[in-house]
Amino acid sequence: MKRLREIAEGICAANNADVEVTFHEGYPVTTNHEAETQKAVEIASEIAGPDRVEANTEATMGGENFSYMLLERPGAFIFVGNGDTAGLHHPEYDFNDEAIPYGTSYWAKLAETIMPVT
Numbered sequence: 001m002k003r004l005r006e007i008a009e010g011i012c013a014a015n016n017a018d019v020e021v022t023f024h025e026g027y028p029v030t031t032n033h034e035a036e037t038q039k040a041v042e043i044a045s046e047i048a049g050p051d052r053v054e055a056n057t058e059a060t061m062g063g064e065n066f067s068y069m070l071l072e073r074p075g076a077f078i079f080v081g082n083g084d085t086a087g088l089h090h091p092e093y094d095f096n097d098e099a100i101p102y103g104t105s106y107w108a109k110l111a112e113t114i115m116p117v118t
Contacts, residue, residue: 030067033074040076043113083113
């Protein structure tokens with residue numbers, strides 16, 4: 001933010017103009033917790049197979065309100081694969097019904113593992 005303000009001020013100074021830079025901060029960064037991420041990877045690997053789980057995905061610039069939850073409680077945000085289709089909010093997105101058993105099995109196994117019946 002500091003550098004962006006400096007650049008805008010420099011351009012305006014070179015062009016005899018004024019600038020006011022205002023930032024509107026959005027969601028905090030979604031940062032998974034290590035132990036919970038490892039558990040998510042283990043369970044996903046059990047369900048889909050280890051060769052179908054990508055544990056270290058690239059960061060994205062999408063906003064996610066789950067980030068607020070992760071500030072308060074340990075957890076992990078995951079993506080459930082959907083095959084070769086456009087992104088989730090794209091008009092060409094096509095939900096892959098074959099992903100349903102994997103997704104539901106993942107969440108059921110996660111609940112069974114983390115909250116076992118006593």
